[in-house]
Amino acid sequence: MPRPNNHDPIEYRAFTLDDIPAAHALSASVKWRHRADDWRFAARIGSGFAAVDSEGALVGTALAFQFGTDAATLGMFIVAPEHQRRGIGRALLDRLRAKFDSRMLLVHASNEGRPLCEARGFAYIDTVHQHQGAAFQPPLVSLPPGERLRPIGAKDTPRLAALASRASGLDRTELMPPLLDIASGIALDRDGELIGFALFRRFGDGHVIGPVIAPESPGQSRAKALISYWLALNAGMFVRVDTPLRYGLSSWLEGLGLPLVDTIDQMAANGKPSSDATLVQFALTSQAVW
Template structure:
């Protein structure tokens, strides 16, 4: 027997209500209401580079458009846009193999930093990275967010930078043998980096190597230490740097310091004290700021921890 007309209307109304809820749930994944406007998520590849640069400048990050394009070529990520197309946030992740990734470029427009945009974008990134071991470098402003997302502190990273001045080159020991790196050295560089970083990132090292000047320390035919230097930000950045001792690290960095005298140079390092830190300070690279390296283990695997021979990061975003 057919239902009465009033009951049929009630059933139809209920079905429409359920459909509306399901549609709203789907929309919530791709849109976030903030104050009186709505933000929409999009891939970072779709973002206008000038807008992305303006977003980074708004939080005081001195990245060039070329640096941002390089990061987009190395990783994946998302941006948030408001109803009139302005970028209000970004977040990226950089895969290294199937089980590991670094996270970076997590930026929120200063006027929206307390409205959940960063967490919303991070949730998209974490969904993409499900099961991977993760590592990031957290600014003071972002540490509370990452703690809430189950990231644990590892160690402090010191952002050393400044106008280069000649360091004291006097020494009582013989200088280790250092030479300019060539294309045939790339495989050895990637292998040495993998041991120091904790996981192979050969593809990234290849991209960095292609735009860098590098110096390596060899004993016999074996590469023992290296330092790459490339244009970045306000001048140049040295990194990654891998060495087994302070003396070896200084040896591969010294040629970059000599070449950049009276220019701006930056190096991000976990080394706080000792001969290496003293050399940086004497060269004009004072500690400008610090970030906290944090990690989150993936499913079924122990965390990937960098070794003590990683003297310099590639960058905050790339590790």
């Protein structure tokens, strides 16, 4: 492939559904596992910018996902390998900041991307551990008396959104219905009250468990029970879990056969999420939407 002319102009415009095939190819070029369907879901719930070269070819992407009226997460940042170090990533981030800067902004930044985010006013919150694998044997995890796991029902959606909002500090009212369209769920029930849940959905060439929402408990037994449920049902399948370092699940996940494969920093600008201290989001929905 001929090297690009670094003096060719780059145009920035709104990302559209027509960009999905090229975006899928772009993500494959940087070894992301995303399917075209994963891009369709991201485009359904988010909006953002595309960078195109002088011939109209897609060379960069960045999307934002709005939560309520005061917060947004930023993600799906990709620059084609042959066009990197041209300031395209910086230009995409600046455009998202300009469009959504009245909100609290959250982003996951790689080691390479963290200096740029810090220069744009983002501050470190935590580190996320990405675990994935296919050879696991989850243990049976006991729940406290009066608690059980049950399937999620159609009438549970408002309660799921409320729990996810409290645990993440982000308004999940609009996210939950489209997420449940593509995910299966298991609920944690205490004497008839839904107090936690975990979703399981296709992603890339495997599946992802998340979000996982539960009250804290000794040894994080509730979160472990929710995760173990999905692992036991899908032994031998490729599964991914993204968990914040501060919740202490990494060693347990590694012991199950889900090795740590990557880390990424959570960063925030214009404030940071204020979550409910009685609930924890033990696993992310995704690195794009947290």
